[in-house]
Ligand SMILES: Nc1ncnc2c1ncn2[C@@H]1O[C@H](COP(=O)(O)O)[C@@H](OP(=O)(O)O)[C@H]1O
Ligand SMILES: [Mg+2]
């Protein structure tokens with residue numbers, strides 16, 4: 492009997508691993524003019540673009556009909572003003588696609604020496620991520636660097652890839668080059684891959700090789716329970732989370748970390764819950780920021796919902812639509828956490844209501 496998504500899993504691990512090698516090598520060489528500011532004021536670097544090109548090219552060679560929802564697009568690079576950035580991205584993508592890795596599960600996906608692409612092919616690979624998403628069919632979603640701000644600070648970031656079929660995440664791979672393999676040894680080996688397949692559990696694999704560990708969240712223990720939250724206060728309200736912590740009577744401070752590395756840490760028990768609460772009206776969470784992480788949560792013994800207790804809906808397009816907030820934790824803590832979240836939200840809404 493064949494195991495569901497076995498080929499896709501191997502391909503996804505291989506693609507994320509190559510993209511991680513690219514991003515970590517770029518970090519050491521990044522120069523000032525290799526970062527752009529996008530329309531929404533967020534940063535994007537040559538590493539984001541070239542990592543998306545690498546993953547998208549590998550997916551396309553194996554599954555040419557699968558659409559891709561990718562965070563980045565190549566419009567700024569096609570302009571004349573983008574020429575030097577474009578050349579650098581083509582060079583980086585080709586370096587990553589043609590490298591010989593020599594790691595066991597990096598099977599031959601039609602890449603390796605001799606598989607260079609020209610500039611048009613690289614830009615087209617990036618632009619294959621323009622798919623609008625939706626309720627039916629197969630699609631991949633890529634966040635080539637999640638936590639670009641963390642990446643630029645030399646802190647945590649994640650390369651994220653997920654396969655969604657009929658609005659359900661079936662497979663997710665997260666690459667975290669700067670994350671210690673063992674949280675208790677912060678100066679030890681860094682570089683983790685987190686992998687989950689629906690119904691098949693979640694694992695951590697070393698970025699440097701094949702060694703893997705199965706992940707299970709520990710049971711709820713109030714004395715040690717703590718939150719994982721964004722570093723960027725603009726992405727998730729720190730004050731709401733401290734209110735939730737007070738209601739639950741928790742004493743441990745939150746761990747601040749950029750990117751979906753938070754989901755990887757949650758799945759392996761480094762942190763009790765990942766809570767993300769909106770800071771202002773209007774921002775819609777993107778599917779590539781949560782697809783992989785949500786499967787890591789459910790496959791390691793957790794539950795993930797929005798702040799009203801509703802499941803995240805990956806069938807609405809490129810965003811999670813009106814989902815409000817993200818609440819992810821081990822099964823036996825989710826009810827308590829959700830009730831604390833709702834109390835804080837109600838309290839925060841009181842002054843608004845009395846003014847109305
Ligand atoms: N106002 C906002 N509210 C919530 N998330 C936001 C936001 N502005 C940007 N983001 C998202 O937050 C992600 C980083 O999450 P975190 O804060 O957990 O590290 C960004 O991913 P990118 O870095 O891929 O652009 C971006 O998609
Ligand atoms: Mg971004």
Ligand SMILES: [Mg+2]
Nearest residue numbers: 634637638780
């Ligand atoms: Mg992101």
Ligand SMILES: [Mg+2]
Nearest residue numbers: 562634636637
């Ligand atoms: Mg990103």
